[in-house]
Amino acid sequence: MKDKLKAIREEALAQIEQAGALDKLNDVRVNFLGKKGKLTAVLKSMKEVAPEDRPAFGQLVNETRAQIESFLDETKQKLEAQALELQLKSEVIDVTLPAKKNSVGHRHPNTIALEEVERIFIGMGYEVVEGPEIEYDLYNFEKLNIPANHPAKDEQDTFYINKEIVLRTQTSPVQARVMEQGKLPIRMIAPGRVFRSDEVDATHSPSFHQIEGLVIDKHITFADLKGTLEEFAKQLFGPDTRTKFRPHHFPFTEPSAEVDVSCFKCGGKGCRFCKGSGWIEILGCGMVHPHVLEMCGIDPDEYTGFAFGVGLERIALLKYEIDDMRLLYENDVRFLKQF
């Protein structure tokens, strides 16, 4: 019996060794361990064994079975690993083939620049406010210290609806509207569309966008204005950006300034974007004129503030090196998808 078992084991192990494929391996399992298998047959012949020998015999059968099973499992794992390897090899793809893209739309470069500016000022505690695009002359000019017949009114090439109503030439009227509401302190930016009667060409558009900024509080200083706009410029154009404040004149601020930033294309060495100067003019600003505060019901002895106005297109055109303003309104998808 012992020898028989040994022979079965040897035979089984040899067959497992030679199986070479998972289905063959299963045949081996059935042949030896199945209901009609050779080892099962041996077990069935137990009754022919003397009762006293039966435990030892049983043990021997079980050992044999365990050995066969363990070798079967081992071989199965090996074969499975081989099969997987083969499958993976056959599934190699050319990863440089074109991607299957979800065709996502693109945001207008103006909006991208605007969102950047909004993000910076919201981070500094500013609220975004909007005002009407068709505006009373009163807000667009008079409340900003630009009375009737003021030359600045001519300079701005205003579109008129009638004597009292204009297409706003600047976002500054939102300043007056917010100040009039009398909720102090104020920290706001007002982005929006403005209009001037310039013929359309590569550098002019009768409609463009500005972002107005206004801060009114006790003890606001020109130094605060400088600090705020320096921070803005660094966040928008990079941490190495330098700013230059030049005296200027606006009717609704005093003192007033124009602000240049070190050219963000060449870093200030001089290039075609900054016309060799190393500086790019980006905005106008100043301390809110006391008369403007008075007209809006704020006591200039108690409150001071600063205001600034940024041309959005100016930033977008420079930042993205767009050389023709007309592209912004043509909406050619070949243009838009570059942003």
Added chain:
Amino acid sequence: MNTTLSWIKAYVPDLDCTAQEYTDAMTLSGTKVEGYVAADRDLDKIVIGQIEKIEQHPDADKLIVCQVNIGSETIQIVTGAPNVKVGDKVPVVLDGGRVAGNHDGKMTEGGIPIKKGKLRGIESNGMMCSIEELGSSRDLYPEAPEYGIYLFPEDAEVGADAIEALGLHDVTFEYEITSNRVDCFGVIGIAREAAATFGKEFHPPVVTPTGNDEQASDYIKVTVQDPDLCPRYCARVVKNIRIAPSPKWMQRRLAAAGIRPINNIVDITNYIMEEYGQPMHAYDYDQIAGREIVVRRAKPGETFVTLDDQERHLDENVLMICDGEKSVGIAGIMGGENSMITDNVTTMLFEAACFDGTNIRLSSKRIGLRTEASAKFEKGLDPNNAEEAINRACQLVEEMGAGEVVGGMVDVYPVVKQPVRIPFEPERINALLGTDLSEEEMLGYFRKIDLGYDPETREVIAPTFRQDLFRTADLAEEVARFYGYANIPTTLPTGEATTGKLPFDLRVRQIAQEIAEFCGFSQGMMYSFESPKAFDRLLIPQDSPLRNAIRIMNPLGEDFSIMRTQSVNGMLTSLAFNYSHRNKNVRLYELGNIYLPKELPLRELPDERMQFTLGMYGEGDFFTMKGVVEEFLDKLGISGRRSYQPEHDRPFLHPGRQANIYYKKTRIGYLGEVHPTVAATYGIGEKAYIAVLDMPEVTELATFDRKYEGIARFPAVTRDISMIVPKTVLAGQIEDMIIQRGGKILESCQLFDIYEGAQIRMGCKSMAYSITFRAKDRTLEEADITAAMKKIWNGLESMHIEIRS
């Protein structure tokens, strides 16, 4: 405004800086220099030479060979110039030098290098040049010959720098002067700023008394009938005039400022206008009838011939200078032909007046004539400057021997302009600037620019030429300019903290952008104004309220003349632009306002409504567009009671493929296929689709509040229902019925099949829905489902729908 460096230096003799240093420093102290041009930038190695010998070129009829003494040596130069003779002193460019341009006046950037060489076999070691080759013109150097080499006067020093002799070692600065600094429209004003900026002494011209024993008032009487339009009128008289060219120094200064020298009298008036910023006018005294000047408004319909020989049409808002009989000039704009100075003039009347700036500006606009003088007057000049200017002019007349100045001045100046006194509050200036400057420092800055100070009253006294100083903030700017904006510290605002925020409607707009972009739409930007023809292109009927658009009074043309009342034209125009550029599968969106007037003509501001407009052609259809709308509304929590009503009231859309979008009872937008005729009009050769959502309505309904409702724990039961439906019944109506009848346990109903065709009887369609029921709190029993389905069946049958299963 332009000045030369040499003219500034005439009043700030210690000024010692390069053109770039001047540009930077002046700009930072508030006198913005836009740029500068060095007159000698393209001139190099040019000396004064004297021609000693001229011979005919052996091989060329038109060339001569000159021996030219250039001081250190005599060199041979071949030239074709017709005008030189032995003894002439001429500008000579030496070998390796440069000239600015050709003799025909064409300039070459960087100049033209001159090398020695041979001309028809004869050696030439340089070039003699014309005024044009030196980068200038006969307008500015009238003594230069019309064709040929420039000739220096006999006393010119041979071998000396010719550029220097011509006054071309100079720089012209171009300034951007802001409207508040009227004083800086004259060289003196800018020189004062330059002196203060560089901390140098300022030496303005010293005006000395002039005139003989006679009195101007015996020659002329001046009456100002409209003192509000003419606050001051100064007149002086010069007799025995000797018209001649003005001296070279004056010619050079005018030339460098771009003004053509004419004769001594004209040059003096131009010179004063540059120097003082005060325009002057010279009348031929013998043409002034009645020996009197009357300043009055023009008569209605009056015409007048100005000295440029043009007839001008005037109205009673235009101020005129008249004599006893007739008009002799348009005040502040241009004199008349009838009284202009000619070469035969013997006695003249000098006028230096001050006119109302606004009136001059408006008159100049109405007449259509803007002159150097009107450009200055319209800024609103200082009346106190006029007297100084006219006296300076008379001083120049005497110095130049141009005539005999009559003593005295006729001065009509009823209300003398007084300096403004401003309380000096150094602590407030520091508080505004964020600085910590001493009183002394501030007063030092004020002194530099001729602001007075009264220590008794502690007031700063702003001279009348500074018309921009009224209050402390103005003084703060003066302090800041000279302390230096760069030296002011940088801080961030302190005080009560504020929270940054994006208002709700802007958040909704951002969702619109995100959804549109996820769905493949790119953002466009359209004009707010458009052509009224847009209505015709969109087939909008004549009586449609959409045609009640706001008109711009002064549009850029008919194509930009009305404020849009719909956003479709802009979208279709952009789609068409893409189509004509062969872009495939174009999807665009826009967020922009339309402008709906409450009444016309406009009395109050219109309703500006932000429209979210989507447009596409190429891949996709009506339902693709509808999908974008649904995604958008879902994202804003506007789900549930949405409906699409088929309508055909929008003429620019396909009558059978358009719908209004409702939420409950509110119409929030519409969508549809563009009418084929309209698409063709715009030039879009494919089916195009449009959706427009009215953002104020959408924003009103939108919410970002969400509540977690749990993930369903009990199983769902699904029943399919197949039916034959009359074509007139819409899917939306069926769904409404299922939702209404399904009750609380209805989870969803989904159309999964729709078919129209041969197997279905005429006028009907086959539709199949999958209806899902689920309860939150229990497993549904068969009875629940059966009851609900029965209700649904009954409902559908009432709509003449035949249930098949």
